[in-house]
Amino acid sequence: MEKHPYQRVGVYVDVSNIAQNGGYGMLYDVLRRFACRNNGVAVRLNAYVAYDETQAKTNIDYRQKSLSFHSVLRDFGFKVIVKTVKWFVDESGNRYGKANADLDMAVDALLQSERLDSVFLVTGDGDFVQVVRALQNKGCRVEALAFKNVAHSLRNETDMFTSGYLVPGLLPVMDKDNENRIERGICYSYYPDKKFGFLRFMNKLDGHLWVTDSRKEESPYETAFVHASQFPAEIDWHSLPSRDYIFEFELRWIMDKKGWQAENLKLIHSYK
Numbered sequence: 513m514e515k516h517p518y519q520r521v522g523v524y525v526d527v528s529n530i531a532q533n534g535g536y537g538m539l540y541d542v543l544r545r546f547a548c549r550n551n552g553v554a555v556r557l558n559a560y561v562a563y564d565e566t567q568a569k570t571n572i573d574y575r576q577k578s579l580s581f582h583s584v585l586r587d588f589g590f591k592v593i594v595k596t597v598k599w600f601v602d603e604s605g606n607r608y609g610k611a612n613a614d615l616d617m618a619v620d621a622l623l624q625s626e627r628l629d630s631v632f633l634v635t636g637d638g639d640f641v642q643v644v645r646a647l648q649n650k651g652c653r654v655e656a657l658a659f660k661n662v663a664h665s666l667r668n669e670t671d672m673f674t675s676g677y678l679v680p681g682l683l684p685v686m687d688k689d690n691e692n693r694i695e696r697g698i699c700y701s702y703y704p705d706k707k708f709g710f711l712r713f714m715n716k717l718d719g720h721l722w723v724t725d726s727r728k729e730e731s732p733y734e735t736a737f738v739h740a741s742q743f744p745a746e747i748d749w750h751s752l753p754s755r756d757y758i759f760e761f762e763l764r765w766i767m768d769k770k771g772w773q774a775e776n777l778k779l780i781h782s783y784k
Contacts (some may be wrong), residue, residue, distance in 0.1 A: 522556035523547045524621050525590070526613050527633040533636055534659030534781065535676055535683065540588045542682045543657075543715070546674075547632040549718045556624050559590040560613035564597040593620075605620045618643045625652050632656075633670070638663025644670055645721055659683070660781060667783070672721065678714050685760070692762040696780060699738070699759065700724070702752035707740035709752060711759065711774050736763060736772035744779050756783040 523544065528539060538561070548554050561582065568575040582592045595613045614637060621631055621643060631647050633640060636658035642664070644654045656670040659677060667673040676682050677696050685694045697713030712724065712733050719732030726733045738761075740749055747757065758781045760772040 519548075519550070519552040520555045520627060520629045521548050521552040521556060521632060522621065522624055522628040522630070523558065523590075523632045523634065524556075524617050525559045526617055526637065527559055527561045528613065529635045529637055530658065530676075533661040538676065538683055539681060540585055540590065541633065542679065542734075544588055546592075546657075546679050546682065546717050547655075550720065552630065554589060555628060557588075557590040558593060558617070558620055559585050559662055560593045560595060560617050561585075562597055562613070563594045566597070595625055614639055622646060622650075625650050630655065633729055634658065635662070636662035636666065638665045641665045641669045662783060664783075674721070675758055675781070675783070680717060689747075692764065694760060695736075695774075696758060696760045697736070697774075698755050699753045699757060700755065702749070704749055707749075709738055709740075711736045711738050711761065734772065736761075736774040737766075737769070738774040738777065742775050742777050744777055746779060754784075758782070 527542075527544070544554060544557065561578075563578055564574070568578065575623045582594070585592050592688075593613070594618060595616070617635075618640065621633070625631060625647050630653045632658045633644070635652065635656065639664070640656075644656075647654050648671070653671050655672045656666055657674045657676050657679070659675065662673070674765065678698070685696075695713040697711045699709050702709030712726070712735050714732050715733045715734045720730055721732060723731040724733060725731055726735045742761070743749070743752075751757075757779060759774075759777045760780045761777045762777055763772045765771075766773050
């Protein structure tokens with residue numbers, strides 16, 4: 513088998529699935545950098561987009577925004593695969609549209625995997641579980657990234673699942689009025705008797721995600737102390753630590769401790 517000096521990466525994005533499930537406004541240049549972290553090379557970058565030709569004929573704003581978005585994707589090196597919305601009428605007379613990209617995305621990933629070392633799926637759809645297994649059986653490492661409504665079966669089947677909320681800069685923090693540093697992370701350690709724990713958050717796009725010890729140079733993570741009083745009311749302390757809760761929080765540097773302290777935690781999403 514021919515060996516390559518770099519990791520050949522294929523990125524496959526179900527744009528509609530991501531946009532409708534927490535990833536609206538995702539920055540595709542950041543996505544590309546994250547998928548190809550650690551000197552990977554993007555051999556394939558496919559973005560599957562839905563386009564309503566009927567609406568485009570009467571809505572100039574929709575047409576211009578859609579075409580502009582497609583151009584931005586191409587500027588970042590993505591091949592744009594347009595799925596035209598098809599309209600149907602159900603038994604109750606309700607009209608609905610469909611532009612399912614699952615089949616195209618699955619077939620492309622399987623066929624193109626012959627020249628890939630790693631496949632990066634950007635979707636939360638559980639229908640891709642069988643595709644993941646097939647890709648792994650062909651020798652590919654398979655990672656997935658998504659935001660909300662992620663199938664547990666997909667998370668468990670991939671070699672690594674990353675919540676898009678945790679990737680720095682992928683989905684910009686919208687709290688512009690807050691001058692403090694804002695991050696998103698998980699609670700990986702908690703001591704209920706002492707009423708404090710520690711949060712872990714990603715601070716760079718490179719580095720090995722499996723190196724969770726932030727003291728190591730190759731780790732992409734930082735950690736922050738958090739007191740129980742800073743967790744939102746809906747969080748049961750007995751459920752901590754948990755990697756299923758995604759928190760957004762403010763960071764304050766504590767000089768005498770020489771470390772970060774997290775304050776004013778908000779629960780952004782729960783994968784439970």
